[in-house]
Amino acid sequence: MGLQLQDIAWHQSVGRLIETLDKPLFWVALARLLQQYVPSDSWVVLLFSRDRPQVFAECPGDGGPDPLFQDYLQGLYLLDPFYIASREQQFAGLLRLADVAPECFEQTDYYQRYFRLNVVADEIQFNVPLEGERTLCLSLGACQPFSPEQIALLGLIQPWVMALMRQRLAFEQELLARPAAPAPAWQHRLESAGELTARELEIARLMLSGGSGKEIARRLGISAETVKVHRKHIYAKLGIKSQSELFALFLQAQQS
Template identity: 35%
Template sequence: MRPLPNSTEASLGRAIEALGGERFEVTLYQWLARCYEIDNTTMLAYFQNRAPEVLFTQSMQPRVHDQIFSTYLAGAYLVDPFYTLHLERAPAGLYRMQDIAPDHFQRNEYYATYYRATTLVDEIAYVAYSAEGVSVHIGLGRDAASGRRFSPRDIAEAERITPIVCGLIAQNWASLKSGGDFNDEALLDVLIAELRAVHDIALSPRQAQIALMILRGHSSVSIALRLEISAQTVKVFRKQLYRKCAISSQAELFSLVMPLLSQKLA
């Protein structure tokens, strides 16, 4: 293993010394920024029974975090690929947006209304579990400030220090608490109940499941592969879904569903 430069080791030492203190987040970011070039960071805690909590942000490009409170925490997080990792209890580790995002992510309404405005061109995140039902994500991005994606060398360096970062996360945020047992099935139950209560729309569990996958940015082919059904069957369910909801586009589905989920879960 290649040794870290002395200045980087000193920066890591300061982050370790700051564990549990007010300056931990900034010292963690300073260490990571010495390991490889970063334009921004977004440190978030995801819970089972409430909206995420912003732990720390830093960016050279102000637009990166312009809508994090007004849009993301207000409900948009529910269809974010990193929140899906939380719901699925993905193993602790390093994840890259381009590897976890659905195949039509850049065509969905979440991307159009929120993600594009952040100017992010590449994003990675360390994901670790600090307590039962709590995952902390240290998101690190490249945005309009540099306009460059992470290089293979950057990713290799990010992966090399993953055990250290995840260990620090688990230690520093061990006091965060979460209740309940929320997962995709619970989210689908909320979706079905709210559509019926507010709009008198009765979706089947399968139609609701496909609605959620559409909102996350999955194509019919991607949905078919995940549900182990044919793409043609997915198209049939999609037509039924749109007919029941009296809509004709994914954008209209987003406008119909997200306010309901946001009011209930944000």
């Protein structure tokens, strides 16, 4: 369905949505309105910060907590391209997976064991930067890649969506005031276990999130050959031989 500025149904729907700003089901109503124009299969509203993500609302499930999403909140979020992007540079607006995913993202254990099972195929995210290096995010996941037309449509209504997200914060003060759980100290555990340097830990995280050797080299201002040397040292210190084994150690560090 194409959306025009004179679309009466859209304006009526936004009017009704504004009336629910102070209601518990606001986020559900917003997600449903977006799905009328751009179909999606899942959604979640998160607050990204230096601590663990805080969940404002999520797509209703079939009953009981989603174990994959719980794994995400426990520590897998550290490998989420959207989370990494929000921490490296706060961005206001609409982000696509293609905008933030590293070159080798689809070959990572994170993608194979979490993303493609939980998010499935594609993800887009509305980002609202806040004070304190925090970002309010509304993410939509889909079984099929979002089309250029759908992305353009979301871009058209982006000002409405972001304004509503900001206005909703006035009614989320209890959650905003609640201390977030501290980020998992996996770096410290791997550092003590294998005596990894700060640079090696950084490269390990970039590897796990899908960065290719060339991408990591560009990001850190070093040569691709130096990245290879660091990777060799990381594997030797940790007594492993593959990135899958490194991912397994990463998971163990979240649980210990």
